[in-house]
Amino acid sequence: MKQTTSRSAVGAVLTMAVSAVLLPVSTANAAPAPRTADSATTKTFATLADAVLTQRTAALLDGRSARSTPAKPGNIRLSAALSRTEDTGLSTLRTRKARLASLGEAYTSGDTRVSVDTTSVKGGRATVRVTEVTTLTYKKIRGDEPSTTGFRAHHELNFTSTSKGKWELTGIRPTDSGPRPINEPRTAVATTNTGGGLDGTPASTSWPARPQPKTRGTAGYNYAAMAAYAEKYWRNYNPAYRKFNDQGGDCTNFISQALRAGGWKNDSGSATDYRNWWYDNTTQTTSWVGANEWAWFTLSSKRAVNLANVYQMDVGDILQMDFDRDGSKDHSMMTTYRSRAGVPYLTYHSTNTYRKSVASIIASNPGAVYFAYRT
Secondary structure, X not given: OOOEEEEEOOOOOOOOOOOOOEEEOOOOOOOOOOOOOOHHHHHHHHHHHHHHHHHHHHOOEOOOOOOOOOOOOOOOOOOHHHHXXXXXXXHHHHHXXXXXXXXXXXXXXXXXXXXXXXXXXXXXXXXXXXXXXXXXXXXXXXXXXXXXXXXXXXXXXXXXXXXXXXXXXXXXXXXXOOOOOOOOOOOOOOOOXXXXXXXXXXXXXXXXXXXXXXXOOOOOOOHHHHHHHHHHHOOOOOOOOOOOHHHOOOHHHHHHHHHHHOOOOOEOOOOOOOOOEOEOOOOEOHHHHOHHHHHHHHHHOOOOEEEOEHHHOOOOOEEEEEOOOOOOOOEEEEEEEXXXXXXXXXXXXXXXXXXXXXXXXXXXXXXXXXXXXXX
């Protein structure tokens, strides 16, 4: 049975101590190395995951404290190593919050809800997989920001039993293939990618950018229909299409669906030739589902061109990312809203996300290389 717990990241966030967790194995006395997790223990796992992830969300909120009431002696707590890691992570999130504020973005409130998907216990170790659903409310700074942004993310938590028969949280890691959520601490990487040719030209992330007005409808495309499709199916997938979450990610499949909804036509030919783009009841081209192949098809067929700056994107335009700067693109997203101030907001699959600002994407992934496409 799925156990669910939730708590708003507004006001008195985390009235329980979050900085740790030594969890009782059950409501009764427990053996030092438990092999099963009863419903009470599973619920406690969910409560802890909610506490840790909610504290991360709270670190991003305008005028809110990310620190909870300190744990009392003998109270539940994280392992010492993980506690230090989380403290460092919260510090980077507060830096990210300041960076976003300098770009004119802030969040007035947030809500994080966590549910346990699976619990696996072997010997004195437990592996717990959870789903996080977080919603953040944009602060009206320029006046035309969307109301909210939201995402669904998945995490794996690792617990180790102690000699006293209790559980200690020793690790937590994301399991999604897409960009890290805004409340996920992330550090930059050091290698480089220059791009060029069919790989495209990397886009600048500096703000502000010289406007690049979009001439709507010149290619017969309906950009509003693209955005409407993406915002309809960002969380509840369209059953008319296959999913690719377990085959490297669903992000490019999703933007291909939205582009087709806006007027992109099939380009027939071999499914393995990047110069073709189509989907049918049995298979699809590599360019339909692969981030690199989509870029190669798009640029070679002139369906789109690179933009010089990510802030030049408008509704229907695509943003791709190379997370580790190794020359291979890892993720694709669609612009579904652009504020009057010139900020694009992206919607995407793989860490299913609604209207996340490009500023927050850059702040969450500072070491990535970005490619912006005018469709």
